[in-house]
Amino acid sequence: xxxxxxxxxxxxxxxxxxxxxxxxxxxxxxxxxxxxxxxxxxxxxxxxxxxxxxxxxxxxxxxxxxxxxxxxxxxxxxxxxxxxxxxxxxxxxxxxxxxxxxxxxxxxxxxxxxxxxxxxxxxxxxxxxxxxxxxxxxxxxxxxxxxxxxxxxxxxxxxxxxxxxxxxxxxxxxxxxxxxxxxxxxxxxxxxxxxxxxxxxxxxxxxxxxxxxxxxxxxxxxxxxxxxxxxxxxxxxxxxxxxxxxxxxxxxxxxxxxxxxxxxxxxxxxxxxxxxxxxxxxxxxxxxxxxxxxxxxxxxxxxxxxxxxxxxxxxxxx
Numbered sequence: 001x002x003x004x005x006x007x008x009x010x011x012x013x014x015x016x017x018x019x020x021x022x023x024x025x026x027x028x029x030x031x032x033x034x035x036x037x038x039x040x041x042x043x044x045x046x047x048x049x050x051x052x053x054x055x056x057x058x059x060x061x062x063x064x065x066x067x068x069x070x071x072x073x074x075x076x077x078x079x080x081x082x083x084x085x086x087x088x089x090x091x092x093x094x095x096x097x098x099x100x101x102x103x104x105x106x107x108x109x110x111x112x113x114x115x116x117x118x119x120x121x122x123x124x125x126x127x128x129x130x131x132x133x134x135x136x137x138x139x140x141x142x143x144x145x146x147x148x149x150x151x152x153x154x155x156x157x158x159x160x161x162x163x164x165x166x167x168x169x170x171x172x173x174x175x176x177x178x179x180x181x182x183x184x185x186x187x188x189x190x191x192x193x194x195x196x197x198x199x200x201x202x203x204x205x206x207x208x209x210x211x212x213x214x215x216x217x218x219x220x221x222x223x224x225x226x227x228x229x230x231x232x233x234x235x236x237x238x239x240x241x242x243x244x245x246x247x248x249x250x251x252x253x254x255x256x257x258x259x260x261x262x263x264x265x266x267x268x269x270x271x272x273x274x275x276x277x278x279x280x281x282x283x284x285x286x287x288x289x290x291x292x293x294x295x296x297x298x299x300x301x302x303x304x305x306x307x308x309x310x311x312x313x314x315x316x317x318x
Contacts, residue, residue: 232275
């Protein structure tokens with residue numbers, strides 16, 4: 001009698017030894033425990049489909065697979081065209097076990113996107129979609145450069161996932177890190193693109209680095225800049241929420257380790273920044289940035305949902 005040994009079992013795959021060979025099983029239905037099997041190749045055993053590990057086939061059921069997996073290409077899209085996929089993107093799809101005919105989403109970072117099907121190492125565009133010219137809400141962040149690069153990377157990644165339209169780093173008197181280089185900005189853009197794939201965004205945020213004088217100009221031109229500090233109303237206060245809903249945009253200003261110097265804080269408030277607080281706890285730069293952007297994102301999102309519901313209700317009555 002042939003025996004098999006379970007290497008590992010989870011809800012996505014399992015590996016067995018059968019007569020000294022390794023075979024991989026992927027679930028095709030509800031998960032059940034793997035049991036003893038007597039052949040190297042089997043079509044289905046207890047909810048698993050058998051795939052020979054020496055084979056180049058992909059372990060997915062036959063038929064077209066529709067997925068919201070996103071692939072970034074810095075080009076425009078036209079329905080019906082065939083586009084060669086970069087090696088990195090093709091390997092990513094292969095790692096996710098895509099096969100010919102499976103569908104995914106292309107996006108170019110400018111707002112255009114398309115539904116495409118995999119065909120060998122190419123993408124066949126099934127339906128191209130183009131960006132809208134009107135954005136209902138926008139929110140940005142103006143942040144002092146953290147002293148470690150990992151914190152900056154985390155800020156870019158998380159704020160992109162939360163929907164920030166622009167992430168700008170600035171130097172202040174207490175900033176320890178140097179002004180970000182072109183290579184650093186390029187790295188942040190790559191992080192933003194990867195985070196956009198994960199969060200289903202069509203347009204990654206703009207990322208820039210400026211000095212403090214340029215930051216003051218940004219504050220002057222923005223209709224609703226919020227300066228995070230220990231004083232002022234809470235960001236979730238009714239007055240702040242009312243302003244955010246009315247303007248449908250906001251700018252969050254986050255200072256360096258140790259906070260802004262008094263002269264810098266005074267210049268920001270004179271430029272129009274509104275002091276707001278996130279509570280009594282002292283937060284790190286990345287924590288303050290993520291929390292404030294998340295709160296503003298939810299305020300704007302609920303506002304848009306309510307407006308859409310009201311609009312649909314008025315249309316149904318006409």
